[in-house]
Amino acid sequence: MVDVTHGAEAIPAAEVPDVDLYHPHSWVEKYVFSQDAKIIAIQYSVTALAIGFVALVLSWLMRLQLGFPGTFSFIDAPHYYQFITMHGMIMVVYLLTALFLGGFGNYLIPLMLGARDMVFPFVNMLSYWVYLIAVLVLTASFFVPGGPTGAGWTLYPPQAILTGTPGHEWGIILMLLSLIIFIIGFTMGGLNYVVTVLQGRARGMTLMRMPLTVWGIFTATVLALLAFPALFVACVMMLLDRTLGTSFFMPAVVEMGQQLQYRGGSPILFQHLFWFFGHPEVYIVALPAFGIVSDLISTHARRHIFGYRMMVWAIVAIGALSFVVWAHHMYVSGMNPYFGFFFATTTLIIAVPTAIKVYNWVLTLWRADIHLNVPMLFAIGFIVTFVNGGLTGLFLGNVVVDVPLSGTMFVVAHFHMVMGVAPIMVILGGIYHWYPKISGRMLNEALGKIHFWITFIGAYAIFFPIHYLGLLGVPRRYHELGDAAFIPPSVHTLNAFVTIAALVVGFAQIVFLYNLIWSLFKGERAPSNPWRATTLEWQTPETPPGHGNWGKDLPVVYRWAYDYSVPGAKEDFIPQNQPPAVIQA
Amino acid sequence: MTVTMVFFVAIVSIALWWLLQQNLMAKPWLQEGASAGDRGAGTLPFPAAKVGLWAFLAVVSSLFALLIGAYLMRMGFADWRSLQLPRLLWLNTGALFAASVALQGAQVAARRREIDAVRARLLAGGIFGLAFAAGQLWAWRELTAAGDLVATNPANSFFYLITGLHGLHVFGGLVALGAIADKAWRSFVVDDVRLSVEMCATYWHFLLVMWVILYALLMGGADDLGAICRQLIG
Numbered sequence: 001m002v003d004v005t006h007g008a009e010a011i012p013a014a015e016v017p018d019v020d021l022y023h024p025h026s027w028v029e030k031y032v033f034s035q036d037a038k039i040i041a042i043q044y045s046v047t048a049l050a051i052g053f054v055a056l057v058l059s060w061l062m063r064l065q066l067g068f069p070g071t072f073s074f075i076d077a078p079h080y081y082q083f084i085t086m087h088g089m090i091m092v093v094y095l096l097t098a099l100f101l102g103g104f105g106n107y108l109i110p111l112m113l114g115a116r117d118m119v120f121p122f123v124n125m126l127s128y129w130v131y132l133i134a135v136l137v138l139t140a141s142f143f144v145p146g147g148p149t150g151a152g153w154t155l156y157p158p159q160a161i162l163t164g165t166p167g168h169e170w171g172i173i174l175m176l177l178s179l180i181i182f183i184i185g186f187t188m189g190g191l192n193y194v195v196t197v198l199q200g201r202a203r204g205m206t207l208m209r210m211p212l213t214v215w216g217i218f219t220a221t222v223l224a225l226l227a228f229p230a231l232f233v234a235c236v237m238m239l240l241d242r243t244l245g246t247s248f249f250m251p252a253v254v255e256m257g258q259q260l261q262y263r264g265g266s267p268i269l270f271q272h273l274f275w276f277f278g279h280p281e282v283y284i285v286a287l288p289a290f291g292i293v294s295d296l297i298s299t300h301a302r303r304h305i306f307g308y309r310m311m312v313w314a315i316v317a318i319g320a321l322s323f324v325v326w327a328h329h330m331y332v333s334g335m336n337p338y339f340g341f342f343f344a345t346t347t348l349i350i351a352v353p354t355a356i357k358v359y360n361w362v363l364t365l366w367r368a369d370i371h372l373n374v375p376m377l378f379a380i381g382f383i384v385t386f387v388n389g390g391l392t393g394l395f396l397g398n399v400v401v402d403v404p405l406s407g408t409m410f411v412v413a414h415f416h417m418v419m420g421v422a423p424i425m426v427i428l429g430g431i432y433h434w435y436p437k438i439s440g441r442m443l444n445e446a447l448g449k450i451h452f453w454i455t456f457i458g459a460y461a462i463f464f465p466i467h468y469l470g471l472l473g474v475p476r477r478y479h480e481l482g483d484a485a486f487i488p489p490s491v492h493t494l495n496a497f498v499t500i501a502a503l504v505v506g507f508a509q510i511v512f513l514y515n516l517i518w519s520l521f522k523g524e525r526a527p528s529n530p531w532r533a534t535t536l537e538w539q540t541p542e543t544p545p546g547h548g549n550w551g552k553d554l555p556v557v558y559r560w561a562y563d564y565s566v567p568g569a570k571e572d573f574i575p576q577n578q579p580p581a582v583i584q585a
Numbered sequence: 586m587t588v589t590m591v592f593f594v595a596i597v598s599i600a601l602w603w604l605l606q607q608n609l610m611a612k613p614w615l616q617e618g619a620s621a622g623d624r625g626a627g628t629l630p631f632p633a634a635k636v637g638l639w640a641f642l643a644v645v646s647s648l649f650a651l652l653i654g655a656y657l658m659r660m661g662f663a664d665w666r667s668l669q670l671p672r673l674l675w676l677n678t679g680a681l682f683a684a685s686v687a688l689q690g691a692q693v694a695a696r697r698r699e700i701d702a703v704r705a706r707l708l709a710g711g712i713f714g715l716a717f718a719a720g721q722l723w724a725w726r727e728l729t730a731a732g733d734l735v736a737t738n739p740a741n742s743f744f745y746l747i748t749g750l751h752g753l754h755v756f757g758g759l760v761a762l763g764a765i766a767d768k769a770w771r772s773f774v775v776d777d778v779r780l781s782v783e784m785c786a787t788y789w790h791f792l793l794v795m796w797v798i799l800y801a802l803l804m805g806g807a808d809d810l811g812a813i814c815r816q817l818i819g
Contacts, residue, residue, distance in 0.1 A: 007802075018796075095809060119633040119634075119637065120634075120637060187641075187644055190644075191637050191640050191641055194640050195633050195636050195640060198633075199629065199632075199633040200633065200635055202671055205648065206607075206608065206613070207604075207607045207608070208607075208608060208609065208611040209607075209612045209613050210610065211747055222600065225640070225641070225644050225647075226593070226596065226644070226647045229644060229647045229651055230647075230651050231646035232648060233648060233652055233655065234649045236746070236750070237655070237746065240735070240742065240746065244735050245736040246735055246736045246739075246742040246746075247736070247739060247742065247745075248655075248659075248739075248742060248743075264662065264664050265741055266658070266659065266662070269658055269659065271606070272658075273655065275650065276589075276651070304614065309609070309610070309611075309612070309613075312609065313609070316601070317606060320597050320601065323593055323597065412811065452618075452664045517803070558617060558618055559613075559616075559617050559618075560613035560614055560616075562614070563614075574783070580617050580618050581611055
């Protein structure tokens, strides 16, 4: 079965000399202005999680208003819109994108590929600091006169910059600036991730031997590099509209009886640019999640991933298709029916590769040796949530169904399931999985399970009922429902229930934070490969991996990433860098 | 948005075409052992820095493709009135072309290991590049003096936006060129700067090509040829 003719002797000498690493000279260069991808990854993750907690608190405030309208006098309509906007933008861009690509990408790409570091470490460092500036500019908008913008996370003009919208004074300017800065910073990081995957792999690490995590992050980065310019252009143009009075997106507007100087601009143009970024953005978040979850499932089910090639093709196909579906966010903006037909078709076609992935995850689990530890629980939680959110996506992808539902809470439930809860499950599972490698300590399993069950059941308690609210016609984006005749009293009870569930889930995250911090000091010392995994990051000579990752010699890769439970092998896993002769001895 | 879509179809096709060369049909679970041909030289036969530059140029192209798409969409509206471009832009185009030629010369000289020629041609490239940047600013001044401000009409807004964004990339090119020239002056071994000079030349060629496309587009709004083109592609 195994070809053993290739001994270690048969390996040709490396053509490319080992890289000269940049070595830090001081504490500041080692831990603050560090060029080591692992430190940058931690910096990215901590910053993203910190700003993510701000967004979590904002969601509480919104839920408190929806569940108990009028109880909290400081949550008036303008504040409510500001909370919505900041919650959405932070979660999508500053938390999910930054954490998956800047956090997981930086940590895992060099380690999983057997590289010493990213190919451009200095640019990589700049990327983090530019991202931090973007976060600070965004945070600053909470403290300027008028507060942050309340334009909704889509920032649709003309309302985004008119005086009726909260935060039109400074909030919107800071938001646009922050996005522009974020995109510049992301481009620096993104070029690193792509070029490292192309040029930085260890010997023997062919593309088809890369772990699916790397495939997911790589494809997502390519999408992001091509899609973020659309948001960049849109932000620059709107910034000019707001500050210099140009009319890129602003039609002629009469405001408070005054004819404004704007004329002839096209709000629809903004929508096209925004969603040309916005839809690939969904897959920028989803593809890394797909990749990571594949590896979690395979490792903790002790079984090779089912249909590896198909998984790779599906990732690439989803990436390519994601550029031709953007207008399904614009069905209600009015469009040529043939356009609607085209975009509905492409949208539904994406379900095919996505479903292939789901089948393959399930088939990987089928009759496998499933270890129900915390990373695995989160991975299974992801599959369930993702399927759930995906199914409602099939409804909403159709123009005729979308038009009546698009203004309701059904949409809120859909995208929170598919793009909120599902990726967060993967992020949490990923943190539980790789924490031992990053910190050298195990996380507490019992606290992890408490965290998982409250988060998973709680997320369903929050978002499952919201589907029903949406089908009843409860509108989204409303600060207060009032006494509309079509809204039965049970809606209010359900809203209060959802709010309480949201508070509980939010507080459960404190268990997680406590676990992270407590384990860092008091956790059980982690062995170098606690999950008995095959991928290269678990085969480093030191744990946590030292500067340069690999000690004296770079690893050489002999096999794919999923040799679990191979018949005839001594152990139930064979690391990727294990030479063939050794296994059979 | 047709132009934008064509661009994205092209770039996605290139990516897929490249992927198809990468043995995607391999069955990694059957293929064990190190392959004798694999010596860890990366997927593409170029240094990482060059691959990074090309990836960056793809990102910048995407930016301008979207901008061009937006411009053509706006041009299609009934109230479009095009801007009379300053004649100075022809001169600027010449300067940018000269910069590109000079840097191509520097690249050739670097291959022949003639350090003096590299220095002289980098200097010439820098001067022509600066002339282009100054000329662009002067064109802005001419326009503002004539009362064509950024918000006066949509064509003006797009003109300033497009030339401004292109100008920012030129500025970045000048900074890089300055750093490389500095290195060339301090180093006596051509091979130390050869890669940098080659990349610098590539970037400035890109700036030239992008400018020619943008200039043609900005001019195209002014005459019937533009209208025909718009009908064809819009």
